Amino acid sequence: MLVEIWYFARIKEAVDCEHEKLELPDGNPTVRDLVDILSQRGENWRKALSDENLLVAVNQTVASMQTTIAEGDEIAFFPPVTGG
Amino acid sequence: MTVKIQRQDFDLSAEYEALRRDSRSPGAIVTFTGLVRDTSKHQLITAMELEHYPGMTEKSLSAIIDDARARWDVDQVSVIHRIGRLLPDEQIVFVGVSSSHRAAAFSACEFIMDFLKTRAPFWKKEFTEQGSYWVDAKDSDRDAADRWSDQG
Numbered sequence: 001m002l003v004e005i006w007y008f009a010r011i012k013e014a015v016d017c018e019h020e021k022l023e024l025p026d027g028n029p030t031v032r033d034l035v036d037i038l039s040q041r042g043e044n045w046r047k048a049l050s051d052e053n054l055l056v057a058v059n060q061t062v063a064s065m066q067t068t069i070a071e072g073d074e075i076a077f078f079p080p081v082t083g084g
Numbered sequence: 085m086t087v088k089i090q091r092q093d094f095d096l097s098a099e100y101e102a103l104r105r106d107s108r109s110p111g112a113i114v115t116f117t118g119l120v121r122d123t124s125k126h127q128l129i130t131a132m133e134l135e136h137y138p139g140m141t142e143k144s145l146s147a148i149i150d151d152a153r154a155r156w157d158v159d160q161v162s163v164i165h166r167i168g169r170l171l172p173d174e175q176i177v178f179v180g181v182s183s184s185h186r187a188a189a190f191s192a193c194e195f196i197m198d199f200l201k202t203r204a205p206f207w208k209k210e211f212t213e214q215g216s217y218w219v220d221a222k223d224s225d226r227d228a229a230d231r232w233s234d235q236g
Contacts, residue, residue, distance in 0.1 A: 060139050078207070081201070081204060082220070083201060083205075084165075084197060
């Protein structure tokens with residue numbers, strides 16, 4: 001199943017990627033499963049996605065590592081927000 | 085309710101007038117304007133870059149405004165946040181709230197700012213003579229947002 005992934009701020013810089021579409025194995029994968037797949041790409045990916053402050057959103061709503069991902073979902077990884 | 089994410093600057097008096105015009109029976113209008121600081125950790129800031137998550141930003145700001153409306157009797161709410169490259173002393177954020185009474189307008193304006201800082205997906209990068217840095221989230225901002233949950 002195809003999902004869309006966005007990376008923001010220091011996460012985007014660490015993995016040198018802003019946006020991608022990725023084919024995930026079917027079978028109700030969780031955000032944790034996605035992180036495990038992405039982490040295999042290299043040390044910069046593993047480090048950026050294992051940051052204890054890492055935030056994740058699924059379909060533009062804050063989610064957790066246990067959140068289940070479905071076909072067509074938009075997933076985003078980003079650090080704690082600093083606007084205002 | 086208006087939420088605007090924009091590169092261009094805004095005119096405080098025009099925003100104030102819009103709130104005054106659109107409100108039904110305003111007894112009070114409270115506005116807050118945030119400016120880009122010129123120093124950070126004792127370093128001079130030469131510029132700031134504001135990144136955001138299009139779509140989720142608008143969604144989260146609307147949710148914050150809805151939360152404020154559930155707590156206080158507010159009339160109009162207007163939020164503007166700038167993105168892109170900004171220079172020290174430039175206006176970066178605006179929150180305006182109208183209400184029949186000042187207490188609700190003051191509280192709602194502060195509540196919206198506190199949650200904008202801790203929930204809305206914006207990220208600041210500061211540029212100094214020594215290099216550029218992503219700004220770290222502050223505990224004091226988290227504490228400011230947390231105190232609202234103690235008040236029921």
